[in-house]
């Protein structure tokens with residue numbers, strides 16, 4: 001069992017370069033199936049979810065290799081259209097392969113995806129979108145058997161702006177005959193990155209970043225044969241380091257980011273009284289003078305405050321002057337890390353979707369376990385602010401989304417080590 005051991009009390013200082021976005025690279029790896037050639041993805045983080053996506057691609061008969069931060073995919077050799085249950089359960093994003101496999105092969109056999117336990121995570125919107133494009137989908141004992149003799153462009157009105165359903169629809173629409181219009185689409189920066197990749201492949205797509213996305217289907221056999229794409233920076237990793245810098249009352253330069261993509265997050269840290277200096281692709285946060293509780297923070301689809309940044313922010317707010325009110329509107333069960341934070345002396349009351357986080361004078365080290373990806377990151381943030389040593393177990397969750405977390409923390413002066 002691996003453990004992350006952090007002895008708190010050191011102010012973070014120095015600079016950190018933010019790695020590529022997990023939630024961008026995973027749909028783009030799925031979309032690479034649309035190509036009958038080579039996709040080269042740069043700025044790809046080393047994460048267990050990326051490994052899982054590579055395993056799926058290889059299982060489908062594609063070539064998928066990673067060297068440093070570049071992934072090489074050749075999907076011309078695709079032979080299979082079935083993803084076994086074991087691989088589907090490794091991560092939630094496995095469902096994004098549905099649209100890609102259907103568009104490429106006209107048939108897909110998948111089971112229900114896994115991923116963080118954040119409450120019910122249905123895939124009804126994904127299935128409805130594929131059906132409106134003409135796919136026939138049967139559900140048998142947790143398996144989805146999907147076939148389409150030819151997908152047709154259509155109008156897809158999403159009842160909520162699901163990130164995954166928007167991505168699945170865009171990818172499947174690329175292989176449809178005719179035009180697809182997706183309304184109430186998610187507006188996250190990762191959707192824009194997927195649009196950029198699809199355009200590089202030769203698919204006319206527009207509207208990413210707005211609520212209406214239009215995709216003109218193409219003959220996939222005529223897609224561009226070699227595409228190189230660079231993944232955008234991970235805004236949630238940036239939010240985690242902003243939280244870590246604040247919790248430790250440090251001063252950190254966060255480099256290689258797109259500041260506009262994290263403006264809702266930067267606004268909260270400004271509201272907390274942290275000093276922020278924002279450049280073209282960097283931000284410096286200075287929390288050496290302490291900080292106060294922000295106004296209530298409500299998680300919302302982009303451009304609102306992201307649900308994924310809520311747990312690390314909560315950990316930082318444990319050191320704020322005053323009480324922070326957090327309202328989680330995206331997932332029902334995104335406070336699973338709270339009992340673990342309480343072991344460290346946190347004063348947090350939960351009432352349904354509302355968390356009341358009181359600033360405390362002292363947090364203390366404890367033995368805690370990551371409950372999910374961002375909840376695990378929250379424990380690391382709290383550990384930096386705690387007296388004594390914290391040992392975090394269940395690192396498999398953190399490994400899904402943070403590349404080189406320990407090395408980054410150490411480079412920022414933290415007392416952190418990983419014991420495998």
Ligand code: EPZ
Nearest residue numbers: 023093120121122123124125126162163164308330331373
């Ligand atoms: C993406 O998940 C992210 N994952 C999540 O990142 C993120 O928390 C989430 O978007 C919200 O921003 C990836 O991009 C790989 P959704 P996704 O579909 O696509 C409901 C992280 O920590 N819904 O936008 O699964 C759903 O239950 C994570 O990196 C339906 O009801 O999220 C939720 O309440 C975990 N039916 C809401 O929509 C559906 O068919 C938003 O989910 C689909 C979703």
